[in-house]
Amino acid sequence: MCGIAGAYGWPDGGPLTDRLTKTLAHRGPDGAGRYDHRDVHLGHRRLSIIDLSETGAQPMVSGGLALTYNGELYNAPELRAELEAAGVRFRGTSDTEVLLEAWRRWGTDSLPRLRGMFAFGIYDERTGELVLARDQLGIKPLFFVRRGGGLVFASELKALAGELGGSLHIDEAALVASLLYYWVPDARCAYTEAEKLPPGTWLRCRPDGQVERGRFWSIRDVAAEAQEGPEADLAAVIEDSTRKHLLSDVPVATFLSGGLDSSYLTALAARAQPGISAYTIGFRAEDAKFEAMPDDLRYARQVAARFGVDLHEIEIAPKVLDLLPRMTYHLDEPIGDPAAINTFLICTAAREAGVKVLLSGMGADELFAGYRKHFANLLALRYQKVPGAVRRPVESVVDRMPVAGAKRGYRSVRFAKRFLSFAELPEETAFRRSYTMYDQQELIGLLNPDLAPAVDDVLTEHADTYHDNALNDFVNRMCLADARLFLPGLNLTYTDRSSMAASTEVRVPFVDVEVVKAAFSLPGNRKIVGRQGKAALKQAASSVLPREIVYRPKGLFSAPLRAWMSRDLAPLMREVVHDGVLVKSGFLRQEALQRLVDEDASGREDRSKHLWHVLTLEYWYRSATHQGAS
Numbered sequence: 001m002c003g004i005a006g007a008y009g010w011p012d013g014g015p016l017t018d019r020l021t022k023t024l025a026h027r028g029p030d031g032a033g034r035y036d037h038r039d040v041h042l043g044h045r046r047l048s049i050i051d052l053s054e055t056g057a058q059p060m061v062s063g064g065l066a067l068t069y070n071g072e073l074y075n076a077p078e079l080r081a082e083l084e085a086a087g088v089r090f091r092g093t094s095d096t097e098v099l100l101e102a103w104r105r106w107g108t109d110s111l112p113r114l115r116g117m118f119a120f121g122i123y124d125e126r127t128g129e130l131v132l133a134r135d136q137l138g139i140k141p142l143f144f145v146r147r148g149g150g151l152v153f154a155s156e157l158k159a160l161a162g163e164l165g166g167s168l169h170i171d172e173a174a175l176v177a178s179l180l181y182y183w184v185p186d187a188r189c190a191y192t193e194a195e196k197l198p199p200g201t202w203l204r205c206r207p208d209g210q211v212e213r214g215r216f217w218s219i220r221d222v223a224a225e226a227q228e229g230p231e232a233d234l235a236a237v238i239e240d241s242t243r244k245h246l247l248s249d250v251p252v253a254t255f256l257s258g259g260l261d262s263s264y265l266t267a268l269a270a271r272a273q274p275g276i277s278a279y280t281i282g283f284r285a286e287d288a289k290f291e292a293m294p295d296d297l298r299y300a301r302q303v304a305a306r307f308g309v310d311l312h313e314i315e316i317a318p319k320v321l322d323l324l325p326r327m328t329y330h331l332d333e334p335i336g337d338p339a340a341i342n343t344f345l346i347c348t349a350a351r352e353a354g355v356k357v358l359l360s361g362m363g364a365d366e367l368f369a370g371y372r373k374h375f376a377n378l379l380a381l382r383y384q385k386v387p388g389a390v391r392r393p394v395e396s397v398v399d400r401m402p403v404a405g406a407k408r409g410y411r412s413v414r415f416a417k418r419f420l421s422f423a424e425l426p427e428e429t430a431f432r433r434s435y436t437m438y439d440q441q442e443l444i445g446l447l448n449p450d451l452a453p454a455v456d457d458v459l460t461e462h463a464d465t466y467h468d469n470a471l472n473d474f475v476n477r478m479c480l481a482d483a484r485l486f487l488p489g490l491n492l493t494y495t496d497r498s499s500m501a502a503s504t505e506v507r508v509p510f511v512d513v514e515v516v517k518a519a520f521s522l523p524g525n526r527k528i529v530g531r532q533g534k535a536a537l538k539q540a541a542s543s544v545l546p547r548e549i550v551y552r553p554k555g556l557f558s559a560p561l562r563a564w565m566s567r568d569l570a571p572l573m574r575e576v577v578h579d580g581v582l583v584k585s586g587f588l589r590q591e592a593l594q595r596l597v598d599e600d601a602s603g604r605e606d607r608s609k610h611l612w613h614v615l616t617l618e619y620w621y622r623s624a625t626h627q628g629a630s
Contacts, residue, residue: 088105
């Protein structure tokens with residue numbers, strides 16, 4: 001795992017590439033390199049995982065090709081064998097060299113053959129062309145800015161913003177989207193001049209200034225094809241993916257929350273590598289009680305004991321006032337999910353213990369309908385059939401109930417209020433409302449009135465993405481929308497930035513092209529059975545895990561937000577309301593923001609996630625305007 005940067009036909013591209021690469025040093029503390037050819041410059045920061053020798057150093061240059069690459073190819077051994085059979089001779093054992101030689105032989109046709117996570121730039125000295133490519137599911141990031149016939153790219157937006165900030169403009173529609181979702185969708189970028197290369201695509205820059213784009217993989221098409229085929233052997237596919245994700249020349253550990261996904265992966269990994277280490281988190285007792293959080297730690301200990309795993313426990317009691325600006329910097333764009341802090345602290349502890357690589361259960365909830373919103377949206381279809389004379393009294397009672405008392409929160413009340421906010425809406429609108437922060441009028445009321453058209457655009461974009469499918473069942477439509485919006489925009493983004501901030505690599509075996517095919521080969525009624533989400537995954541895991549783990553109540557890889565907001569962050573929130581740049585600039589309406597604070601403080605509504613995201617957006621906006629962006 002690494003950091004990549006480069007410039008193509010850009011004034012002072014060499015020094016610029018050096019500065020970009022320096023900003024990415026946390027992604028690769030084990031080495032640095034630069035390649036120059038005419039007006040093309042490639043930079044690299046190395047986190048050495050496979051082939052620790054100099055034969056794996058980058059940018060890698062061979063036979064007129066130069067490659068700067070961030071990622072891992074889990075089918076590199078198979079590709080290497082195929083290339084060797086065709087006469088290719090390798091100098092080292094890195095997957096970087098496999099990628100370079102695969103490109104030499106097949107060009108863009110090599111991309112669908114790659115199984116892994118990757119973002120790279122490859123330059124051909126003979127044609128003068130630079131190609132950028134990003135993996136099928138958007139696990140690895142790649143940002144770029146085009147100007148005239150030139151282009152500059154980097155693994156992280158902060159590198160580009162730090163160098164080009166004076167010429168970049170904040171995309172207010174992207175910030176509106178971040179308020180809705182609490183993250184910026186992968187199709188948008190926080191600066192109007194910058195872009196994210198879409199997952200499963202490539203971009204070619206030619207010496208004449210022309211740019212060509214292509215798509216080599218589409219999750220929409222894969223899902224449609226999979227539903228027409230036979231159901232996959234899910235347990236076999238997941239075991240194969242986990243085994244491949246253990247490919248490494250350095251120790252590999254796992255995240256182990258005690259939930260189904262991480263427990264399943266940890267058990268499979270421990271079978272393949274006995275004595276593997278795992279890292280888990282716990283919270284201060286008073287925070288966990290206030291948040292009404294389940295005791296995940298005891299389940300993690302149970303799994304570790306059963307499979308001989310060396311478990312490391314980390315108590316999450318962070319100095320959030322110090323971590324908030326730091327995490328905002330590392331996350332690149334405003335992301336209001338405190339799970340990023342958990343990931344950063346786990347990865348920091350692992351790195352301090354000498355571990356560079358961890359496996360995560362990320363992606364299973366999206367692909368196998370494991371979130372409460374999936375079941376809740378199915379339940380809403382039944383609720384709509386209940387007579388209004390019965391529904392209205394229930395809604396009135398729930399509306400009057402508080403979500404928290406003086407010393408603890410009431411989780412079931414929070415869930416009931418959330419459910420009733422979308423239970424009677426049409427399919428796409430209900431699904432959006434079940435996981436986003438505001439309905440349309442709430443969002444318009446919070447923002448500068450001039451931004452109302454941006455709200456319409458963001459909501460239309462969600463509807464267009466949701467409806468763009470050929471699937472015939474509701475559950476899989478939700479899963480596909482999550483895999484296109486929620487997974488790359490939020491979960492993969494914060495996982496990449498938080499882990500790389502600690503100079504570690506996190507691998508996601510569920511977010512694998514073969515697992516995706518298997519997931520969409522299953523009908524929705526195999527994913528949610530009765531009240532059970534992830535039913536098919538639970539069935540697959542039952543051959544490995546004890547029933548108590550498989551069918552335990554779902555935990556949350558989150559943080560005690562209500563406790564933090566009511567204690568640690570309350571003074572900062574008051575400052576943001578009365579003297580923050582979002583309010584002073586007119587982006588947010590002060591009275592609407594104050595209303596959110598008052599509702600949360602009174603316990604009438606749980607606005608902790610809304611307020612946490614406002615804080616992340618405030619810090620991001622301060623940093624962006626300080627860099628000169630407008």
